[in-house]
Amino acid sequence: MSSRNAKMRRHARKMRRNGLQPMVVIDANDRLPDLVGVVIARTVWRYRSELAPPALALTLFLMGASLHAGHPAWWWRALVGAAIAACLLAFLGGRVGLSLRAERYYAAAVVAAAGSWLASAISLGALYGFLPQLLTAETVVLGVPWWTHRRRRARVSVERQLAAWPEISKAIGLPGSRLQTAVVDVWGWRARFALARGQTIQDATAKIPAIESALGTFRGAVRVLPTRDDKANRFELRVLNIDPHGDAIPWPGPSVTTINEPIDLGPFEDATAARILFLRRHGLIGGVAGSGKSGGINVLMGNLTACRDVVIWAIDLKRGMELQPWASCIDRLATTPEQARVLLHDAVAVLEARASWLAANGRRVWEPSPDMPALVIVIDEFAELAEDAPESASDTDSIARRGRAVAVQLIAATQRPTQKAMGRGAVRSQMDVRVSFRVRERKDVDLILGQGMLAAGWHAHTLNAPGKFLLSAPEHDVPRRARAYLLADETVARTAEHHADQRPALDAISRTAIEEAQAGLTAPTNVPEPTSVAGDADDPDAALMAVLSGAPDEGTPVQLLIQATGMSRPWIYQRLRHHAQNGRVTQVSRGRWRAADRHSQ
Ligand SMILES: Nc1ncnc2c1ncn2[C@@H]1O[C@H](COP(=O)(O)OP(=O)(O)OP(=O)(O)O)[C@@H](O)[C@H]1O
Numbered sequence: 139m140s141s142r143n144a145k146m147r148r149h150a151r152k153m154r155r156n157g158l159q160p161m162v163v164i165d166a167n168d169r170l171p172d173l174v175g176v177v178i179a180r181t182v183w184r185y186r187s188e189l190a191p192p193a194l195a196l197t198l199f200l201m202g203a204s205l206h207a208g209h210p211a212w213w214w215r216a217l218v219g220a221a222i223a224a225c226l227l228a229f230l231g232g233r234v235g236l237s238l239r240a241e242r243y244y245a246a247a248v249v250a251a252a253g254s255w256l257a258s259a260i261s262l263g264a265l266y267g268f269l270p271q272l273l274t275a276e277t278v279v280l281g282v283p284w285w286t287h288r289r290r291r292a293r294v295s296v297e298r299q300l301a302a303w304p305e306i307s308k309a310i311g312l313p314g315s316r317l318q319t320a321v322v323d324v325w326g327w328r329a330r331f332a333l334a335r336g337q338t339i340q341d342a343t344a345k346i347p348a349i350e351s352a353l354g355t356f357r358g359a360v361r362v363l364p365t366r367d368d369k370a371n372r373f374e375l376r377v378l379n380i381d382p383h384g385d386a387i388p389w390p391g392p393s394v395t396t397i398n399e400p401i402d403l404g405p406f407e408d409a410t411a412a413r414i415l416f417l418r419r420h421g422l423i424g425g426v427a428g429s430g431k432s433g434g435i436n437v438l439m440g441n442l443t444a445c446r447d448v449v450i451w452a453i454d455l456k457r458g459m460e461l462q463p464w465a466s467c468i469d470r471l472a473t474t475p476e477q478a479r480v481l482l483h484d485a486v487a488v489l490e491a492r493a494s495w496l497a498a499n500g501r502r503v504w505e506p507s508p509d510m511p512a513l514v515i516v517i518d519e520f521a522e523l524a525e526d527a528p529e530s531a532s533d534t535d536s537i538a539r540r541g542r543a544v545a546v547q548l549i550a551a552t553q554r555p556t557q558k559a560m561g562r563g564a565v566r567s568q569m570d571v572r573v574s575f576r577v578r579e580r581k582d583v584d585l586i587l588g589q590g591m592l593a594a595g596w597h598a599h600t601l602n603a604p605g606k607f608l609l610s611a612p613e614h615d616v617p618r619r620a621r622a623y624l625l626a627d628e629t630v631a632r633t634a635e636h637h638a639d640q641r642p643a644l645d646a647i648s649r650t651a652i653e654e655a656q657a658g659l660t661a662p663t664n665v666p667e668p669t670s671v672a673g674d675a676d677d678p679d680a681a682l683m684a685v686l687s688g689a690p691d692e693g694t695p696v697q698l699l700i701q702a703t704g705m706s707r708p709w710i711y712q713r714l715r716h717h718a719q720n721g722r723v724t725q726v727s728r729g730r731w732r733a734a735d736r737h738s739q
Pocket of ligand 1: 622
């Protein structure tokens with residue numbers, strides 16, 4: 139036979155040299171040549187999934203025939219066995235991977251039909267009456283759902299694609315890498331590979347375009363990720379047949395009611411939520427204009443405003459364009475450089491006061507609660523702040539370095555967080571949560587996400603639609619694409635209105651600190667010496683009323699009242715409360731007081 143095959147190969151080569159296609163000629167009396175046997179075996183193997191229904195029918199036929207000959211009384215065993223198996227599949231099929239109810243009922247129906255036909259064949263004979271025709275009809279009827287089943291067809295096509303992996307791996311420069319498992323999911327499929335000795339996940343990441351070409355997918359369909367066990371010599375390949383982020387994903391509403399819970403920013407490609415904890419963390423959001431940063435901030439605002447243990451301050455130097463719709467939920471909104479400067483100065487005062495309070499009370503961290511809320515400062519376009527209010531750099535720096543323990547947190551958005559744009563301080567390096575929307579240049583990946591992230595596969599420059607982002611944080615150390623939920627303008631307006639009533643106020647410690655800071659900031663130099671205003675150093679209450687009577691329309695800061703009377707802050711507040719109850723003084727604004735009727739005093 140082998141000399142015959144050699145002869146055939148020589149003949150085929152000769153035909154090809156003459157420009158002809160070789161043809162296998164089979165003599166009716168001859169044994170089938172090896173080649174044909176191999177071709178048939180390969181075809182059967184290749185189409186084994188499609189051939190499963192007739193193969194099952196043939197097996198049943200042979201079993202029925204042989205058992206009828208040897209054990210015709212066994213028919214009831216087949217019947218009972220099939221009934222039990224059908225019930226198990228119908229009710230517990232989920233445990234063997236039949237996740238959909240329709241799949242479970244189908245499997246149960248197949249087992250029941252096969253079992254009853256087999257029982258009849260064992261008892262009566264496989265060729266009895268219409269039994270062969272019945273078997274054929276059942277094969278066709280029950281075969282149709284099998285042949286048309288989407289997931290089965292997808293799995294088969296994946297298996298066929300992956301059968302070529304040994305050649306693909308050589309062609310793309312990952313020789314020796316081996317397929318371990320493959321699973322079809324809603325969006326496409328994923329497979330786990332073992333790498334050859336010395337190959338790394340970074341090598342596989344660098345080969346993504348080559349893998350896409352070899353598998354014949356569309357551009358951008360392939361992701362390379364570490365496996366769950368985080369082994370350095372394995373990787374997971376995800377291939378998307380449909381982009382799960384193809385359409386905008388409407389915001390389903392807030393995912394949290396406290397900052398102690400992780401906020402859901404939008405789904406990853408496998409439909410799991412990109413949840414991130416902001417408690418005692420600073421966040422940096424970057425990406426080119428139009429990449430969806432403001433959309434991302436909207437998702438954050440929708441969630442933060444639902445938290446009763448968060449007070450939100452915001453800086454939006456684009457005249458409040460982005461954050462204005464949330465104004466009813468924002469405790470303080472700075473839209474000018476001067477307002478921003480004061481706001482950040484006050485935030486540092488809050489930070490200091492909270493730190494002193496923690497130290498005095500032997501506590502390590504500020505646990506946010508509705509009475510003692512976290513203070514989250516959202517800054518849209520940080521670069522404008524750095525440029526227009528450069529004197530605030532030391533304040534943002536202090537907050538970035540020392541704000542975590544006292545829950546005074548920054549969330550900054552900017553297009554390119556260069557050192558210059560971030561105010562040259564420690565702000566960028568202190569950002570614990572990084573969200574990168576699309577960047578224009580590859581090097582901007584490292585700018586937003588941190589040094590070395592581009593090389594590690596964080597390819598934010600390949601994000602291809604607004605709202606798509608990569609999330610980097612201690613609990614998110616793998617570059618998985620996510621897409622932020624989209625809040626329509628009406629949703630923002632409705633949510634802001636809904637949450638406005640439940641916003642908490644700052645705690646007394648923070649409020650007092652702000653009043654002190656503002657008194658320090660605004661103490662005018664031309665105000666007469668407090669003692670001379672008071673005129674009566676022996677009677678602090680009279681001195682207090684004298685200062686309040688002479689107060690300007692915008693009121694006198696508490697700090698001045700302290701200086702005028704020489705009394706402590708609690709004493710001042712106690713007297714102010716007392717006089718306010720009697721209608722003698724009035725609070726003009728936070729920390730500023732004057733006499734109710736200044737002319738009658
Ligand atoms: N999550 C999202 N899903 C779908 N579309 C989005 C999403 N986020 C933003 N978009 C679309 O992209 C457009 C630009 O988004 P956005 O204004 O948030 O970008 P930006 O990065 O803040 O830009 P800029 O820096 O100019 O303010 C929006 O008008 C919106 O149509």
